[in-house]
Amino acid sequence: MIIDRQFRDKIGGMVNGKVLFDEPMSAHTSMGVGGRADALIFPDTVGELKTLVSFFLGEKISFLPVGNCTNLIVRDGGYRGVLLSLEALRRLEIRDQNLPRRSTLKEEYAGSVCFYAQAGVSLSGIVEFSIRESLSGMEFCAGIPGSVGGGLKMNAGAWGKELKDVVKSVSIIDAGAKTREIERKDLPFEYRNLDLSKGTIITGADFHLVRGDRNEIQGKISDIMAMRREKHPLLYRSAGSVFKNRPNCPAGKMIEEAGFKGLKAGDAEISEKHGNFIVNRGNAKAGDVIALIDTIQNKILGEKGILLETELKIIGEDL
Numbered sequence: 001m002i003i004d005r006q007f008r009d010k011i012g013g014m015v016n017g018k019v020l021f022d023e024p025m026s027a028h029t030s031m032g033v034g035g036r037a038d039a040l041i042f043p044d045t046v047g048e049l050k051t052l053v054s055f056f057l058g059e060k061i062s063f064l065p066v067g068n069c070t071n072l073i074v075r076d077g078g079y080r081g082v083l084l085s086l087e088a089l090r091r092l093e094i095r096d097q098n099l100p101r102r103s104t105l106k107e108e109y110a111g112s113v114c115f116y117a118q119a120g121v122s123l124s125g126i127v128e129f130s131i132r133e134s135l136s137g138m139e140f141c142a143g144i145p146g147s148v149g150g151g152l153k154m155n156a157g158a159w160g161k162e163l164k165d166v167v168k169s170v171s172i173i174d175a176g177a178k179t180r181e182i183e184r185k186d187l188p189f190e191y192r193n194l195d196l197s198k199g200t201i202i203t204g205a206d207f208h209l210v211r212g213d214r215n216e217i218q219g220k221i222s223d224i225m226a227m228r229r230e231k232h233p234l235l236y237r238s239a240g241s242v243f244k245n246r247p248n249c250p251a252g253k254m255i256e257e258a259g260f261k262g263l264k265a266g267d268a269e270i271s272e273k274h275g276n277f278i279v280n281r282g283n284a285k286a287g288d289v290i291a292l293i294d295t296i297q298n299k300i301l302g303e304k305g306i307l308l309e310t311e312l313k314i315i316g317e318d319l
């Protein structure tokens, strides 16, 4: 525990939002595993977040932003430092009906409807908003349980589309605790990653979508949800895809061909339904999930010479 009594009092005085100390992360991760974070803080505003970041930088306290914790495993020994949840930042609003704010971007986004979403808005909230407003382009996010902040950091995607395709600019607090806005052309998106410098926190983003037919949008979303129910093990807790796919070589197929489906460590299991999911069948520990990850990586490296890279993020310390 690096947050002593004195820091607790100081931190408590800096935010109106919720502050939890020594908090078990198993209560917050979609996988339902993970040890205790020294602190888990839910700032109410970007201003509070900035104040906290400045304080942590000055005091050399490590911190990490988290969203809905749906692609995150915290090791069983917990996280030494502060996890900053952006859950309370939930503003979502249409910027204007047609025109972007900057004249240089007028042509690129002509005809688009632009809206702003803070980092804590859920991707499912945006999908619902796009149905309500008859906006097309965000259907691929249906069923992805993350937040705008986590989604952008992971460049979340499905069915051939990624968040990079619909984002116009991203608002951040940079590693020096300054707020900035970065335009799409300057954002280094990669497959399942937005390569921001260490310590950067995404506070929100502008998106652009096109007007569409509400029934068609709703229909596409229903089809996507049906495909997810058919292919993914949604009855159990998980963190989504464990490994990144390789070009022309889905990780799930490699894992299935290696005969791993159904393999267990404690209550963690490589899903029978989809090889790239590890599910929690009850009381799995982070160590069980990580043991399965190691087993898969070692066998596939040994047999095929391919190192499968994890898509989900693993943080914290072992017990």
Ligand SMILES: Cc1cc2nc3c(=O)[nH]c(=O)nc-3n(C[C@H](O)[C@H](O)[C@H](O)COP(=O)(O)OP(=O)(O)OC[C@H]3O[C@@H](n4cnc5c(N)ncnc54)[C@H](O)[C@@H]3O)c2cc1C
Residues within 6 Å of the ligand: 030, 064, 065, 066, 067, 068, 069, 070, 071, 072, 086, 119, 143, 144, 145, 146, 147, 148, 149, 150, 151, 152, 153, 154, 155, 156, 157, 158, 200, 201, 202, 203, 232, 234, 238, 239, 240, 241, 313
């Ligand atoms: C059932 C299921 C299905 C899924 N399907 C998909 C899918 O189809 N496609 C897909 O891409 N993913 C999928 N996922 C994985 C996950 O939902 C996405 O990666 C999602 O975008 C993660 O968002 P989050 O808010 O939960 O991020 P978290 O898990 O909280 O964080 C993920 C990473 O982002 C960083 N981060 C979080 N918030 C911020 C911020 N504000 N600023 C900077 N960094 C931040 C964290 O430090 C961490 O490194 C699925 C997960 C589940 C459980």
